[in-house]
Amino acid sequence: MKKNWWKILCIILLVYTVIAGFLVKVPDLPILGETSRNLFFHVAMWMAMMVLFICSVVYSIRYLRSMDLKDDVRAKNFAAVGIYFGILGYATGAVWMSYTWADPNNPSFEFSAIAREPKLIGAAVALLIYFAYFILRDSIQDMDKRARIAAVYNVFAFAMLFPTIWIVPRLLPSLHPGQEGNPALNFKDVNTTMRMVEYPAFIGWTLLGVWIAQVKIKLGLLSEKLNAQ
Amino acid sequence: MKKIYSSIIFLLLYFFPQVTFAQSDSLMRRDGRIYVVVTVVLIILLGLIGYLVRIEKKINKLTKHNDSL
Numbered sequence: 111m112k113k114n115w116w117k118i119l120c121i122i123l124l125v126y127t128v129i130a131g132f133l134v135k136v137p138d139l140p141i142l143g144e145t146s147r148n149l150f151f152h153v154a155m156w157m158a159m160m161v162l163f164i165c166s167v168v169y170s171i172r173y174l175r176s177m178d179l180k181d182d183v184r185a186k187n188f189a190a191v192g193i194y195f196g197i198l199g200y201a202t203g204a205v206w207m208s209y210t211w212a213d214p215n216n217p218s219f220e221f222s223a224i225a226r227e228p229k230l231i232g233a234a235v236a237l238l239i240y241f242a243y244f245i246l247r248d249s250i251q252d253m254d255k256r257a258r259i260a261a262v263y264n265v266f267a268f269a270m271l272f273p274t275i276w277i278v279p280r281l282l283p284s285l286h287p288g289q290e291g292n293p294a295l296n297f298k299d300v301n302t303t304m305r306m307v308e309y310p311a312f313i314g315w316t317l318l319g320v321w322i323a324q325v326k327i328k329l330g331l332l333s334e335k336l337n338a339q
Numbered sequence: 340m341k342k343i344y345s346s347i348i349f350l351l352l353y354f355f356p357q358v359t360f361a362q363s364d365s366l367m368r369r370d371g372r373i374y375v376v377v378t379v380v381l382i383i384l385l386g387l388i389g390y391l392v393r394i395e396k397k398i399n400k401l402t403k404h405n406d407s408l
């Protein structure tokens with residue numbers, strides 16, 4: 111029980127997020143309206159993804175130093191859950207975008223403008239690079255070789271996250287908010303009441319991602335052990 | 340023990356709407372009935388977390404069993 115305090119924290123934060131996320135008063139902004147509540151859900155997915163990818167790259171570097179296959183299992187599963195959260199972020203973003211940017215009465219919000227959106231392309235490229243991580247892993251039969259090549263590739267994939275989702279979208283004109291500074295973490299663009307839900311939401315969803323990753327890691331270590339027997 | 344817990348949860352879920360249904364000005368009907376959505380999402384969230392806890396317990400048991408071999 112003592113070691114599981116963060117899981118209880120995760121449940122409490124997520125329950126709080128859902129209750130407060132729907133009930134808190136949000137400023138009635140033009141176009142956005144009530145959809146700004148998505149900050150607690152859509153943006154939190156990307157935050158969770160980022161933390162999971164950081165965990166993944168840390169374990170990959172640890173693997174390269176220790177050559178311990180357990181670290182490879184950890185890196186792999188953190189990346190897998192990170193990708194999952196990334197896909198969830200992408201899907202929720204697609205829905206949100208459809209009802210805010212895409213306006214049938216406004217000719218400047220055509221599909222071609224949305225398809226050119228640098229943030230979308232950047233996020234897609236970043237996720238595709240991580241898909242390639244799994245394709246690369248599965249294409250190598252030898253266990254040690256697979257783990258080593260995958261770990262090196264994972265460092266590259268993590269490095270590519272920065273230009274694709276953090277730098278390039280900000281250099282180009284975009285409809286996506288957060289053009290200047292850190293989106294959602296900037297004190298100027300989120301008001302105080304929303305921030306009271308925002309940070310617990312980010313921590314709660316991130317902890318949920320880590321929790322799922324942990325369960326997957328346990329399963330991975332177990333099956334590794336059973337295969338070795 | 341497990342069965343008792345699940346039947347208690349089932350009964351709570353079963354009677355919750357029946358109790359709140361009777362009051363026409365209840366919390367569930369206020370503010371455009373947003374609380375209904377909150378309840379639905381909470382049930383889904385807690386259901387998924389409960390599922391995750393159960394899977395983890397099963398894996399822990401298997402790991403322990405495997406270590407003792």
